Structure formats: structure tokens, C-alpha cells
Amino acid sequence: MQNKKKTIIAIAVALVLMAAFIACYGVFMPKGSEGTKDITVLVVHADGTEKVLEISTESENLRGALEEQKLIEGDDSGATLFVTTVDGYAANASNEEWWCFTKGGETMMTGVDDTVIADGDKYEITLTVGYDW
Numbered sequence: 001m002q003n004k005k006k007t008i009i010a011i012a013v014a015l016v017l018m019a020a021f022i023a024c025y026g027v028f029m030p031k032g033s034e035g036t037k038d039i040t041v042l043v044v045h046a047d048g049t050e051k052v053l054e055i056s057t058e059s060e061n062l063r064g065a066l067e068e069q070k071l072i073e074g075d076d077s078g079a080t081l082f083v084t085t086v087d088g089y090a091a092n093a094s095n096e097e098w099w100c101f102t103k104g105g106e107t108m109m110t111g112v113d114d115t116v117i118a119d120g121d122k123y124e125i126t127l128t129v130g131y132d133w
Helices: 002-028 062-068
Strands: 037-044 050-057 072-075 082-086 097-103 122-129
Touching: 037 062, 050 062, 062 072, 082 097, 082 122
Parallel strands: 037 122
Antiparallel strands: 037 050, 072 082, 097 122
16 A cells, blocks of 8 residues: 555656646747748758758748748658758768758757747758768
8 A cells, every 4th residue: 555655646746747847848948939030041962062042931940941942851750850851852871971950050959840940040951971970
């Protein structure tokens, strides 16, 4: 009986902590601004050619803005979209190719789903070769 009581208390405490975490995340998570935002996206291909896109969007995240332009495709089976194709070019994993997303030259620490955009943001998407982490 004593073990059941401890188990029930532990479960209740875990549920309360989980609810508190969800509430804090909802309050403090980055929020996108409403309305139209103009962003610039530079795509750098393997051969060094560059394509600059000026995108006007009402999307709050980078994924939405890029998908509106049909610029990206990828694997949506994880927590965020894993971008495999940009501007019609699919990165070849067997050649250690992958698309690197940066903002103002700095590597982004969020996926395209979680990257909140603001008016005037500048992003770079570069086909990168090698998994030198």
C-alpha cells in the first residue's frame, strides 16, 4: 500500500512539472510578428553559383516562407523538417552533401520550423560537403 501511494505521488508530481514546463514554453517561446515580412534568402549551390530571393511572406517561420516559394523539400519524420532539397537540387548524402542554414553568416541553432522570422532578416542556404563536425 505504501509503494502504491509513493508511485501515485511521483506520477502526480511528474504531471505537475510537465504542465509547468508546457506553460512556461508557451509563455516564453519565440513568437513571430504578424503581418507581411520581407526577407532575403541567398542560395549558394555546389558550383558556387548564387541565387538571391527577395521573399514577402505572412508566415511566422522560415519553413513556411521557403515552402511558399517551393524552395525547399525534405524529410518531415523528425521533430523539424530535415531539408534535403533546395532550389531543385537534392543533397547527395553519399557524397556527404548537406544544406547549411545561416542567418547573417552565423550558423542557426534552430530548424526551419522553429526559426521565427522578422522583417528584414537575411538568410543563407549553402550546399556544404563534408561532415566535419
